[in-house]
Amino acid sequence: MSKQLPPEILELIADRFRILAEPARLRILNTLMLGERTVSDLVQDTGLNQANVSKHLGVLRASGFVDRRKEGLYAFYSIADPSVEVLCEIMCGRLEVQAHEQSAILAGSS
Amino acid sequence: MSKQLPPEILELIADRFRILAEPARLRILNTLMLGERTVSDLVQDTGLNQANVSKHLGVLRASGFVDRRKEGLYAFYSIADPSVEVLCEIMCGRLEVQAHEQSAILAGSS
DNA sequence: ACACTGTATGATCACATAGTAATATAAGGA
DNA sequence: TCCTTATATTACTATGTGATCATACAGTGT
Numbered sequence: 001m002s003k004q005l006p007p008e009i010l011e012l013i014a015d016r017f018r019i020l021a022e023p024a025r026l027r028i029l030n031t032l033m034l035g036e037r038t039v040s041d042l043v044q045d046t047g048l049n050q051a052n053v054s055k056h057l058g059v060l061r062a063s064g065f066v067d068r069r070k071e072g073l074y075a076f077y078s079i080a081d082p083s084v085e086v087l088c089e090i091m092c093g094r095l096e097v098q099a100h101e102q103s104a105i106l107a108g109s110s
Numbered sequence: 111m112s113k114q115l116p117p118e119i120l121e122l123i124a125d126r127f128r129i130l131a132e133p134a135r136l137r138i139l140n141t142l143m144l145g146e147r148t149v150s151d152l153v154q155d156t157g158l159n160q161a162n163v164s165k166h167l168g169v170l171r172a173s174g175f176v177d178r179r180k181e182g183l184y185a186f187y188s189i190a191d192p193s194v195e196v197l198c199e200i201m202c203g204r205l206e207v208q209a210h211e212q213s214a215i216l217a218g219s220s
Numbered sequence: 221a222c223a224c225t226g227t228a229t230g231a232t233c234a235c236a237t238a239g240t241a242a243t244a245t246a247a248g249g250a
Numbered sequence: 251t252c253c254t255t256a257t258a259t260t261a262c263t264a265t266g267t268g269a270t271c272a273t274a275c276a277g278t279g280t
Contacts, residue, residue: 014131
């Protein structure tokens with residue numbers, strides 16, 4: 001536990017965190033958790049424009065978070081890295097903890 | 111599982127990922143996993159300059175990842191959010207999986 | 221061959237932020 | 251009080267990248 005990691009590894013980890021540090025990409029991933037979707041589906045779902053969605057999908061694919069399957073004119077994207085969901089759940093859980101602490105502080109100071 | 115999250119929540123999650131998307135901050139956190147450290151300790155350990163370390167610590171503290179305890183001239187920082195370690199481990203595990211896949215591909219194509 | 225649709229790819233702009241130097245603040249000692 | 255040390259902050263620059271527009275590319279049908 002808590003072993004010291006060399007700077008090169010920490011850079012790679014930071015790179016992966018950076019991919020997820022974007023609301024638009026999280027929206028896309030969150031939709032993909034429901035199952036495979038085409039680019040057009042995601043454009044509809046997120047309200048982002050097509051170029052933007054395509055670019056985010058490119059980033060997500062290059063970093064191995066999603067997979068692509070081409071079929072005719074369509075490109076079907078899907079989650080390739082199941083850890084995404086776990087990561088978001090942890091972050092979410094932490095948000096709830098902090099929200100609790102804040103309301104506790106507010107309640108205490110009143 | 112895999113519930114749809116509203117955009118506001120995803121923005122908060124993205125904010126937290128962004129905090130961790132920095133090699134320098136991960137270096138600091140990784141050192142703090144060994145225990146409480148002063149700013150000077152961290153400057154020594156990371157090789158970053160003092161202003162830079164202070165600024166990163168400020169960001170980490172504002173987002174609740176670390177705590178501060180002042181004692182005389184010194185400021186002792188420590189991990190406040192234990193989930194950091196888990197998050198890094200997951201990312202690390204995923205890096206290993208990808209490394210394996212890549213070497214498998216290379217071996218197969220030879 | 222042409223037209224149409226879905227997706228990907230530049231080029232550009234705007235903005236956020238990491239790093240750094242200089243300086244400010246705060247605490248302790250002579 | 252003055253000096254020194256530890257930490258925080260401010261101002262600035264440079265770099266990275268998200269959003270957008272326009273356009274290119276690929277597959278399908280006529």
